[in-house]
Amino acid sequence: MTGTERRPGPTGVPSVLPPVPAGITPCITGYSRETPLPLALVADPVRGRLAYADETPYDRDSWGTLWTRTAMPPRGRRGSPRPQVVHPYRQRRAMLDLWCRICKRPVDPGYTGPYLFLRGAEGGPVCEGEHTGSPPLHPPCAAVAVQVCPDLRGCWTAVWARHAPYWGVTGDVHDPRTLAPRAVRVEIQAESSAVRWTVSHRMLVELQHVTPLPRAALEREWARLGRDRLEHEFARIAALTGAV
Template identity: 35%
Template sequence: MTGRVMVTVPYISTWSEETTERPHRVMDFLGRVAYHDERPSDRDEHGVLWNRITHQPGQGEPQLGKVHSLRQREVMTGLRCQVCAGPADRNQDGVLWLLHDDRGGPDHWPGWPNDMAAVHPPLCLPCARRSVRMCPHLTNTYVAVRVKHHPIVGVYGALYDPRNPHRPLTDAIVAYHHHEIRWTIASQLVRTLHGCHLTNLDDEMGPHRPG
């Protein structure tokens, strides 16, 4: 008899029964990309349009590489763990994030990861430990970072040509204060990371804490 491997599905993952809607897009009287049947819930408190996706967690098969936009926005706003949706870990050095280790790569800069734009929400310590053990994308390629300041600055999403709202130009991170935010359909919330301090998960967990 073969043992069954239990897979932890992150809270922000999309399930196969959850579908992204594709409403007809238009330009509204304010010069913004809009849905022809727009609802108040389609925009956030900054007036940014978000993509529509059904909410059926646990239905079907987990799509581990696909982020559910509204659950990502929920936990990123509340600084909650992207895996279990509980409070992200916080200590005197800041909130805990796991980042791809870009030190020495083409995207590295002095002081990295200070000033980095992040779309991945933070984590609690137990979920961080499980993630680096179970996720092949993190094996030997991650750093754990404590972040003291982490303001919400914008969104990641599809940027449209204001002359043609039917086909996106590109996917991009767009700041709330930038004029292109009017032509963006958001799929993830973005925070920037400041006051960063690299840390060690094993040292933080200690010998008596579960993980």
């Protein structure tokens, strides 16, 4: 294939979009050497909550919620990307400060909103008050996301949310007496008593004051940017995200 030929895009990629250069990996994607670490669960009778026998300050978020442990080798030693896997720590960091899912920069440095969110279209339109663990996106990064994120490829829906405050987590709830898992990968609101017995895997925000963004409108925005600008943006994103 010569450099002037267009390679066929994945199913459903709008024709306005240039193909994504090789090597772009969303910032929340896990890598092969970022493996889950063993969890030595204990009950903390003083605080009445789940804990780790060898707990460190890095094991809880700023709300005091316990988080699962995943290896974090330095860049360059992470192995190969695993597109279906989300790294819990990087997901939490991105959701906490509403960093872009692709390029890890704030989507709105002034934090005034609105914020662009995309998700798979299987669940119908995004609703007011819906919870999500998928970080927001810059519009050019959304053009990358619909091509490289497995949950979005070919079937996605978009929304502007004026606010996206912390709502809770997705995690595993453990029995306070036996410490055995009682519910796996369930959504737990931050105010719930169950959060004290939860090992968290994803941070969730609530989408408030949502305005659906029809697919055609986002495609018009990409068309307005134009292929040259998008190719320039893709190269910039590749430089930000490519090195592992």
